[in-house]
Amino acid sequence: MTTTPDATPTPASPSPYPWLPASATGVGSLPGTDAREAVRLVVGELGQFPHLPELPDRGVGADLTGRGAGLLVDLFAEVQPSGWRFADRPGRDHRRAVSWLREDLDALEEFTQGYRGPLKVQVAGPWTLAATIELAHGDKALADPGACRDITGSLAEGLRNHLADLRKRVPGAEFVVQFDEPALPGVLAGTVPTASGFGKLRAIDKGVVRDALATVVDAVRGPAAVHSCAPNVPIGLLRQAGVKAVSLDFSLLRDRDEEAIGEAVESGVGFLFGIIPSLPPAPVSARVANRATTRGNTGAGARPLSDPAGTVRGVKTLWQRLGFRPEQLGAAVVVTPACGLAGADPAWVRRVLKHSVEAAQVLHEAPES
Numbered sequence: 001m002t003t004t005p006d007a008t009p010t011p012a013s014p015s016p017y018p019w020l021p022a023s024a025t026g027v028g029s030l031p032g033t034d035a036r037e038a039v040r041l042v043v044g045e046l047g048q049f050p051h052l053p054e055l056p057d058r059g060v061g062a063d064l065t066g067r068g069a070g071l072l073v074d075l076f077a078e079v080q081p082s083g084w085r086f087a088d089r090p091g092r093d094h095r096r097a098v099s100w101l102r103e104d105l106d107a108l109e110e111f112t113q114g115y116r117g118p119l120k121v122q123v124a125g126p127w128t129l130a131a132t133i134e135l136a137h138g139d140k141a142l143a144d145p146g147a148c149r150d151i152t153g154s155l156a157e158g159l160r161n162h163l164a165d166l167r168k169r170v171p172g173a174e175f176v177v178q179f180d181e182p183a184l185p186g187v188l189a190g191t192v193p194t195a196s197g198f199g200k201l202r203a204i205d206k207g208v209v210r211d212a213l214a215t216v217v218d219a220v221r222g223p224a225a226v227h228s229c230a231p232n233v234p235i236g237l238l239r240q241a242g243v244k245a246v247s248l249d250f251s252l253l254r255d256r257d258e259e260a261i262g263e264a265v266e267s268g269v270g271f272l273f274g275i276i277p278s279l280p281p282a283p284v285s286a287r288v289a290n291r292a293t294t295r296g297n298t299g300a301g302a303r304p305l306s307d308p309a310g311t312v313r314g315v316k317t318l319w320q321r322l323g324f325r326p327e328q329l330g331a332a333v334v335v336t337p338a339c340g341l342a343g344a345d346p347a348w349v350r351r352v353l354k355h356s357v358e359a360a361q362v363l364h365e366a367p368e369s
Contacts, residue, residue, distance in 0.1 A: 016268045018176050018223035018244060019118045021331040022364035023049040024356035027227060027247065027274065028122040028180065029340030030349060033058045039107040043115075045353035049334065051120035051178075052108055056342050061097030064180060065132040068124025070097030071158035075150065077133055082195060085134040086141070109169040116172035123159065125179035125226065126152040126212050127187045127204070134195050142192055142201050145208075152212040156219035163220065178225045178247060179216060184209070185232040206237055213241035225272060229339040235260035239269050247272035249338045250314065262322045265332055273315055274338035276305070276356050280348050305351050308358040315363060330364025 015021070025046055030038045030053045038053035056063045061070065065084050069077040077084045078093045087094075112119070124132075129151050130142040141147040159177070166175055186192045190203030217224040226238050227247035235257060238246050246264065250273040253261075261271070305311075312335070319329045335356045341349045 015331055017270045017331060018174060019049050019270075019334055022360045023118075024335040024353075024360040025049040025120055025272065026051045026053070026353065026356075027229075027336055027338075027340045028052075028178070029054045029056055029342035031055075031057060031342055031344055031346060035104045035107040036110070039104070039111045041350065041353070043111045045350070045357065048357075049118050049120065050112070050115075052104060052122065054104075054122060054340070054342075055100075058100060060093055062100045064124050064182075065129065066093065066097045067101060068129050068155070068180075069133060070094060070101055071123060071162055072129075072151070072154040073157040073161070075154045080134070082134065082138070084132060085138075086136055088136075105165065105169060108166075112170045112173065114172065115170060117174065118176055119170060119173035120176045120178055120225075121162075121166065122178045122180055122227070123155075123162070125181035125184065126155050126216055127209060128181050128183040129155065131183035131187055131192045131201075138195050140192070140195050140201060142187065142204070143194070148204075148208075148212065152215050156216050159216060159219045160221075163222075174222070175220075176223045176225060176245070177220045178227050179213070181226050181228050182230055184226070184228055184234065185230045188234060188237075189232070206234075209234075210237050210241045213238070213243075217242045227272070229274070233257075235264055239264045239267060243269065245270040245272055245334070247274070247336065249274040251275075251338065253318075258318070258322060261318075262324075265322070265324060270332045270334065272334045272336045274336050275311055275315060276335065276337045276352050276359065278338045278341055278352070279344055305355040308355065308362045311355065311359045312363045330360070333363060335360040335363060 026042060028051065032038060033055055035055060038055055042053050043050045054062070054067065060066055060079050069084060076087050076090045076094050078087045078091045130148045131140060133141050135141055135144060135147060141151060163175060183192060187204050188206065188209060190200055192201045193199070194201055213226065223244035225245035225247050226243050229249050231252045233246065233248045235246055246269060315333060316329065319326065337352050337356065341352060
């Protein structure tokens with residue numbers, strides 16, 4: 001017997017965003033190795049905006065880079081002592097990555113029978129793949145402009161095939177593709193280490209980065225988001241690349257980011273704000289706890305999950321400061337954990353997902369008169 005998400009009401013008026021108001025979703029990863037149980041949990045807790053879980057605990061091929069490499073067309077990668085490296089032909093590691101993904105999609109298809117609505121899937125972005133896969137001679141692909149172009153084109157083609165399969169499996173879903181780009185700020189800043197670890201690769205021109213992202217975003221032929229848990233997410237560049245949403249750790253935002261956020265919202269770009277701690281709070285003294293900033297602390301030592309209104313207070317404060325209408329907030333912003341949940345225990349994961357939904361509902365409540 002399978003479980004399907006509860007039916008959700010249609011918004012009263014058209015929305016520029018690919019999700020319903022008061023939505024919450026996950027970043028991607030969960031702990032454990034059971035794909036069916038992971039999908040069952042996500043669909044059950046995040047019925048308004050579920051996502052395809054990722055289970056890196058399964059090992060090689062289930063990690064971010066391996067999973068993304070498994071989608072590439074006519075490019076194959078294998079694991080060497082130094083990490084992922086391109087190979088001439090598909091080997092055991094490639095086949096394992098393809099197998100893990102197929103298992104995940106089988107589980108997704110089983111537990112989304114009859115589902116209609118937004119459904120998020122995640123894939124490593126072209127710049128993170130280039131920064132984490134080595135060429136045959138040992139340098140990272142990021143050091144070779146031709147290799148970067150090949151990865152971008154291959155990923156775009158693989159993504160089209162992936163989405164065609166997904167649309168057959170879950171025909172009622174409106175897929176939102178999230179490109180995971182944890183390496184993107186480092187690619188732009190020139191801080192990605194060389195394969196040896198003794199140097200840094202040169203910064204990539206912003207225009208080149210933007211054009212590659214635009215290529216894979218165009219391949220989606222639907223709404224796309226970019227996620228990064230790193231500081232200094234290039235919000236303006238992502239907007240120029242055509243993304244419909246930006247996903248980031250809210251606690252890492254700085255005052256200098258507010259102008260870019262405002263411009264993005266004005267242009268119809270939404271945000272997936274990571275405001276729920278990915279890990280349980282570590283014991284801290286009351287004096288230390290009271291030092292939390294208005295944006296909150298999403299790491300160890302964050303406040304317990306007992307006050308949804310307190311969880312979203314920083315987001316509401318930012319929204320007021322930007323001068324946007326309060327009633328727009330719950331539509332433009334999706335609540336998520338700060339980052340992936342692979343390092344958390346199952347009990348905490350369930351609490352985080354429930355709290356995310358509660359916090360999203362508070363975010364959408366009409367402002368007090």
